[in-house]
Amino acid sequence: MSFIEYMNTNWKDVLHALLEHIQISLASVIIAVLIAVPIGIILTRHNKIAKSILGAAGIIQTIPGLVMLGLGLMLFGLGNITAIIVLIAYAMLPIMQNTYTGIRELDKLYVEAARGIGMSDMQTLFKVEIPITLPSIIAGIRISLIYVISWATLAALIGAGGLGDLIWTGLSSYDTNMILAGAVPASLLAIAAGLIIDIIQKVVTPRGMKIKGGAK
Template sequence: MSFTEFLIQNQKDIVSSLIRHIQLVGVAVAIGMVVAIPLGIFLTRHKKAANAVLAFVGMIQTIPGLVMLGFALIFLGIGILPALVVLGIYAILPILRNTFTGITEVEPSYIEAAKGIGMTKAQILYKVELPLAMPSVIGGIRISTVYTVSWATLAGLIGAGGLGDLIWTGLSTYNTNFILAGAVPSAIIAVLFSGLISVVQRGLTPRGLKGVRI
């Protein structure tokens, strides 16, 4: 059976797996944003703790995905929940690092000018620091999203579904059609998400920063 025939014959299952994959990625990245952005802001105000926290989060990122899924399986069982917990943890570091870096690299003169016109600390954060750091934050979200698309293929091992189901089925049955049906859409959505978020990133970049690589 050709790959085209395989796609036509199994289109419902493939589309279902694709939708589940996108859902896993979307929720995991959302978890990463909810945790990482406030934490990144907090660390810019407590820089003594920043190195330790960033090092700890980075250390967690070095743990292989299969090992993390194994721990999640032991404590949370099989299904979507352990997959989202692991994917959410992996999604944190790029967003956290870029949020921290983006805010700390805001020109001090801008902050001094804001203080000079009577802005409060909260106003400086929301009206000066975050808008200037937003391109960097969005860049972290883009990196996190692309990584999570690939990491989410492991979710099929613990019954969370997604394109990983097709890939692991193909590996276990030596069927390249299943492998391609999972791997090709995964690569495509990674490229599409990266491109879409890059457009958003450029749109949020202030004119004065257009020539700066983020």
């Protein structure tokens, strides 16, 4: 049976696995954003501890995925929740790092101008700092989302499903078509996610920054 014939026969199973994969990936990244962005903002106000926390997060990212899944399995058992917790841990660093770096490297003239017209610290954060650094934050989300889509293929090993289920089942049964049925959609999903985030990043980039970037 050719790969095309396999897909024609099993497209419902592949679609189900794809939707599971998207669900796990999006849930992980959304929760990572809700945690990592506030932490990144807080770190810009406490620079003394920023290096330690970012360094610790960096160490977590160097731990192999299978090891992290094994630890998650011991702590939380089989299933989607464990996979999502592990993927959140991996997804947080790029988002946190880009939030921290974006705000720290923001031209202080913007902040001074905001305070000069009477804005409070919170108003300055939400009306000046975050909007201007949003492209940087989204770039971090892009990195995390692509990472998570790739790493989520390992989640099938702890019963989380997704496209990894097809890949690992195919490997164990020496079924090339099944392996491709998981690997090809996972690759296309990562590419599509990157392109979508690129478009969003261009849309949210302030016009002045686009002109400044083009002038360079």
